[in-house]
Amino acid sequence: MELLMDETSFPNFPELFDLFDREKNLLIYTKSCDVEILRKRQNILFFELIKFQKREQGEKIPSRMCIVCKKVKPFAQFAIRTRQSHVDTCKHCYYLKLVATENNVYQSILRCIQRDERKRKCATSFAFVIQQDDVRHIIDKIWHGHSALSKSENLNELRLPRWNKSDDWSPWNCVCLTERETRDHYKIEQMDKVYDPKFILHVGNCHMLSRNLFHTLAAVATEFQETGQWWKVGMNKQRSSDLNAI
Numbered sequence: 001m002e003l004l005m006d007e008t009s010f011p012n013f014p015e016l017f018d019l020f021d022r023e024k025n026l027l028i029y030t031k032s033c034d035v036e037i038l039r040k041r042q043n044i045l046f047f048e049l050i051k052f053q054k055r056e057q058g059e060k061i062p063s064r065m066c067i068v069c070k071k072v073k074p075f076a077q078f079a080i081r082t083r084q085s086h087v088d089t090c091k092h093c094y095y096l097k098l099v100a101t102e103n104n105v106y107q108s109i110l111r112c113i114q115r116d117e118r119k120r121k122c123a124t125s126f127a128f129v130i131q132q133d134d135v136r137h138i139i140d141k142i143w144h145g146h147s148a149l150s151k152s153e154n155l156n157e158l159r160l161p162r163w164n165k166s167d168d169w170s171p172w173n174c175v176c177l178t179e180r181e182t183r184d185h186y187k188i189e190q191m192d193k194v195y196d197p198k199f200i201l202h203v204g205n206c207h208m209l210s211r212n213l214f215h216t217l218a219a220v221a222t223e224f225q226e227t228g229q230w231w232k233v234g235m236n237k238q239r240s241s242d243l244n245a246i
């Protein structure tokens, strides 16, 4: 039997870890969760892992070239997606690409928040402290990946505008809406006249969850926000140079 010392030697590791991650998130952040399907797939991959052996070189197995990394790999190492008729990207490249695309989306949502805060002359807003990974956190974990109003899941359209437009942006003063809903939201003068009390309560709950998730940030805020200097405290270089770049 061969020990798998190197994670990259088993081509299904990224998918397996991705499934573990999804199950973990479901169990932590949702009340009613059905993880059976995830576990079925995990079991299949786990059995494959147990049976897995590195192929002897020179052995003839059906293979093809990945159009991204240009490496020739066996068919089993290619990502099969439902809406694609031919298989062309290996699993390794497929997961790398998936992560990169998502990061871009969260980065652009963050830029929208920052642009809006700058327009409102709020240089001390949390918008300039959080990073794209925090935005991913807020969208996925707090708002479950969809608009609070229309439930639209199109990441490219989602925004995180202020909830109370007269207060600075923070993870606990924002709401997940589409771009169009954001425009309408900002036109509202009295929210309780437009939004359903249930909806307002739901948003309030999300804000509480957000305060918990970002409790360190919340503690920093209480202490330093009044001075307007708090973002300089304990910030790493990357973040302060980010601030200059925007």
Ligand SMILES: [Zn+2]
Pocket (backbone or CB within 6 Å): 066, 067, 068, 069, 070, 071, 089, 090, 091, 092, 093, 094
């Ligand atoms: Zn590849």
